[in-house]
Amino acid sequence: MTQKLDAMDRAAGLSADSPLRSFRAFRPEFVEGSEACRLAVLTPEDDLGLSQDLRAAIARRVALGANNSTFLAEYPMPENPDFSDLATGKPVTDPALAALASHADMIAATPAKASAAHLAALQSAGYSVPQIIALSELLAYVCFQMRVAHGLRLLEGTL
Amino acid sequence: MSTRSGIPQITLKALKWEPHLPPVEMEDATPRQLAAMKVTPSAKKVSPYVRTLAHDPDSYVARTELFNAIMYVKEGLPREDREMGALVASIANGCRYCANVHARQHAKLSGSSAMVSALYAARPDALSDRESAILAFSKALTTTPPSADAEHVETLRQAGLDTKEIIDLIHAVAIFGWANRLMHPLGHST
Numbered sequence: 001m002t003q004k005l006d007a008m009d010r011a012a013g014l015s016a017d018s019p020l021r022s023f024r025a026f027r028p029e030f031v032e033g034s035e036a037c038r039l040a041v042l043t044p045e046d047d048l049g050l051s052q053d054l055r056a057a058i059a060r061r062v063a064l065g066a067n068n069s070t071f072l073a074e075y076p077m078p079e080n081p082d083f084s085d086l087a088t089g090k091p092v093t094d095p096a097l098a099a100l101a102s103h104a105d106m107i108a109a110t111p112a113k114a115s116a117a118h119l120a121a122l123q124s125a126g127y128s129v130p131q132i133i134a135l136s137e138l139l140a141y142v143c144f145q146m147r148v149a150h151g152l153r154l155l156e157g158t159l
Numbered sequence: 160m161s162t163r164s165g166i167p168q169i170t171l172k173a174l175k176w177e178p179h180l181p182p183v184e185m186e187d188a189t190p191r192q193l194a195a196m197k198v199t200p201s202a203k204k205v206s207p208y209v210r211t212l213a214h215d216p217d218s219y220v221a222r223t224e225l226f227n228a229i230m231y232v233k234e235g236l237p238r239e240d241r242e243m244g245a246l247v248a249s250i251a252n253g254c255r256y257c258a259n260v261h262a263r264q265h266a267k268l269s270g271s272s273a274m275v276s277a278l279y280a281a282r283p284d285a286l287s288d289r290e291s292a293i294l295a296f297s298k299a300l301t302t303t304p305p306s307a308d309a310e311h312v313e314t315l316r317q318a319g320l321d322t323k324e325i326i327d328l329i330h331a332v333a334i335f336g337w338a339n340r341l342m343h344p345l346g347h348s349t
Binding site: 020026027033034037044046048065066107109112113129130133136139143146150 | 179180181191211212214215216217218219220221222224225228229232235252253254300301303304305307308309311312313316322323325326327329330332333334336337338339340341343344345347
């Protein structure tokens with residue numbers, strides 16, 4: 001494999017010469033599709049009023065749940081210092097960001113507990129319906145990537 | 160197929176899903192949203208689920224294309240095994256609607272409700288070695304943080320799955336780590 005490492009390779013900690021990358025290449029739909037999803041949730045053409053910096057911060061908060069420094073390194077800190085607590089998993093003081101933080105923590109760790117009340121809380125905090133959908137996709141994407149990366153890393157170790 | 164270990168064979172009825180948030184109404188849809196909703200093959204009537212997610216057309220299109228590839232792409236892991244991975248993740252993530260859909264898909268593809276009946280009766284002892292290996296791996300990959308380990312992979316290999324098939328299973332479980340986190344939080348099923 002001479003192709004450049006992509007975000008999933010890096011999240012899984014695969015090196016350029018990892019034999020697992022040739023196995024990944026058998027499913028170009030998965031490789032290209034995962035990358036297209038990453039761009040669609042983190043840096044979309046139409047951001048629906050959710051900045052890339054805010055998206056980076058909330059994604060990083062979810063990524064912390066992987067408990068894996070290689071994976072987390074794919075999620076850089078946001079530039080805006082107002083999002084630092086959000087991005088580092090700390091309690092957040094701004095009410096709108098606090099609502100987002102607690103929703104993200106719940107979705108990432110205990111999705112079975114989600115209910116209509118959680119969505120109502122986001123709406124009361126000022127998020128529109130399209131923004132809630134976009135945030136839901138973003139949070140859940142990180143949960144997807146976390147599991148693919150974990151699985152690929154694990155599989156590589158058994159080759 | 161005969162029943163296993165005397166477990167009553169269940170037949171699941173389809174559930175109905177309703178969103179907690181107002182979906183996009185077709186007459187109000189933007190050109191981008193309309194184009195996005197066409198990605199779904201069932202173009203006749205666009206479901207409330209699709210219309211809810213169409214509020215963010217870009218992520219909808221990207222995720223749906225990836226989802227379809229993971230669940231339907233030819234060769235590799237048999238489709239029924241992908242459905243089992245989806246089912247196990249959905250149960251673990253508390254998405255009753257997704258579990259119902261993929262349990263029924265598995266029964267249809269495999270021509271038997273034995274595996275689904277064993278899972279719903281909490282009788283993992285009645286599963287085949289292959290099913291047990293898929294169950295254990297899928298459950299462990301679904302926890303937060305993921306806890307699947309080398310032993311789970313070794314068990315999958317012993318049950319006959321090769322590296323390419325395990326990559327397919329990883330993706331099937333992971334895409335339900337995504338889909339479950341939409342379907343369950345964004346609506347309820349009856």
